[in-house]
Amino acid sequence: MRTAFFLLAAAALAATHADAAGQRAAGAATTSPGPQGTSGDQYANLTGDDFHMAASTAAYTTFGNSALACSTSGGVRIASATLHVPDGASLDWLDVFGNDGAASDDIKVSLYKTCGVIPTNSTLAEVVSSGATGDFFKFASIAGHRVDNELCTYSVNLLLGNSTCNTSLKLYKIRVLYTQ
Numbered sequence: 001m002r003t004a005f006f007l008l009a010a011a012a013l014a015a016t017h018a019d020a021a022g023q024r025a026a027g028a029a030t031t032s033p034g035p036q037g038t039s040g041d042q043y044a045n046l047t048g049d050d051f052h053m054a055a056s057t058a059a060y061t062t063f064g065n066s067a068l069a070c071s072t073s074g075g076v077r078i079a080s081a082t083l084h085v086p087d088g089a090s091l092d093w094l095d096v097f098g099n100d101g102a103a104s105d106d107i108k109v110s111l112y113k114t115c116g117v118i119p120t121n122s123t124l125a126e127v128v129s130s131g132a133t134g135d136f137f138k139f140a141s142i143a144g145h146r147v148d149n150e151l152c153t154y155s156v157n158l159l160l161g162n163s164t165c166n167t168s169l170k171l172y173k174i175r176v177l178y179t180q
Contacts, residue, residue: 070165077165101168115152
């Protein structure tokens with residue numbers, strides 16, 4: 001079932017990214033410079049195994065297949081992972097695959113950059129599973145942010161629930177599409 005979901009999501013992905021990119025090009029101008037070097041889509045992927053919960057006592061599971069969810073309700077709901085992308089790459093899309101089986105809670109994924117000697121955080125993109133029931137694929141434009149690994153680090157923060165950890169929320173995969 002999940003394989004069929006990913007195949008359908010992949011087919012829809014090309015159309016939805018292209019539609020959104022076309023709307024962005026036709027409407028609001030992007031501030032990103034043209035890609036350097038060889039053009040072509042590339043991906044940085046994260047699964048549940050890549051995340052660290054905010055507390056060592058957090059009750060979570062990866063189900064043996066890299067999906068991430070709380071194993072008990074309540075408690076720690078925050079997880080984070082470092083994103084590794086080549087210096088100078090242009091970030092384009094934040095894609096989130098998951099399962100939202102909770103009517104009143106959501107998965108929230110935020111892509112951050114942390115820069116400077118005295119660190120400052122900036123949110124580059126955010127995806128929330130609200131409105132999704134069951135398996136979902138949602139994405140957000142990053143609008144061509146140019147990666148600067150000399151001054152910045154990049155991370156993804158994940159919230160599994162609105163106030164406490166909800167066992168009905170599962171992260172399958174996070175993917176960042178970029179060009180070089």
